[in-house]
Amino acid sequence: MLDETADRMRSDGRRLGAARRQVIEALSARTAPVSAEELAEELPTIHVSSIYRSLAVLEEIGVVRHVHLTHGAALYELADETPDSQYLVCDVCGRDIAAPAALFDKLRQVIEKDYGFVLQGGHFALPGHCIDCDPASISRPHPHAR
Amino acid sequence: MLDETADRMRSDGRRLGAARRQVIEALSARTAPVSAEELAEELPTIHVSSIYRSLAVLEEIGVVRHVHLTHGAALYELADETPDSQYLVCDVCGRDIAAPAALFDKLRQVIEKDYGFVLQGGHFALPGHCIDCDPASISRPHPHAR
DNA sequence: CTGCTTGCAAATAGTTTGCACGTTC
């Protein structure tokens, strides 16, 4: 993973410095997406701006992708993790579910046919609530409403 | 519209100051959602922080809602406008389409049945691209990818 | 040893908050 990526980058005129290497390693160890801030805490010798820059190039070459689960920070993960998933996030309890993108295939076809628009799902979580969570119990405007 | 809202607020222990009134009027005159910043430019005597505060209370009482079309500023509209629409935004040309939420009814049923999750669509635009727009032509990481 | 990478500080965008003053009811 690290090695292939390293080669990819070199043949692209790029180098593999400490920040990029450690970011890849940290992401490899994760099962759930992480924010840049969390990565920075986990990698105290790497400056957060370098984390952002590393994530940016890794995303550019397709090794990393990011998703937005809430209004807060973007969350990053290796692109090969949870391939083609669409997150659902509960406004009430905050739980997130990674649903297979295939669920949306029919909808995509309809939208493509009726609107001439090709959905590119997965990037933003879809808000909603668990059946057992009472949406009326949202005290302050819930995170997704901000 | 203004009057009913005013009554709603008074019976709620709230008052109708200049900011709230002008924000409602400005939104009434719009057909498309606006950012707080744009409202502030349109209402030079109202401070942008008051615009945010006004929008917040109006949203709390259900008069206003906001959507996220891009990674940038949130956009606000009267809650009764474009009822139950789901925006689609093209990553390439930026065009947005307001699709009827009913399009998603089937998907909602499936997700509710299979995942015990009730979709609450419409709040975030769905990214994708127009059939005629070439997604490969996105030079920099497109706005929705940030 | 060339120039891509990184650290640091500062800038940015969008939004929120504390406080004192103004206005509504």
Added chain:
DNA sequence: GAACGTGCAAACTATTTGCAAGCAG
């Protein structure tokens, strides 16, 4: 006139950028 609303300045969160020094190839 008491309490809520508003203006202003400052804080804040998430992220980006300029610059000089560091390190990879």
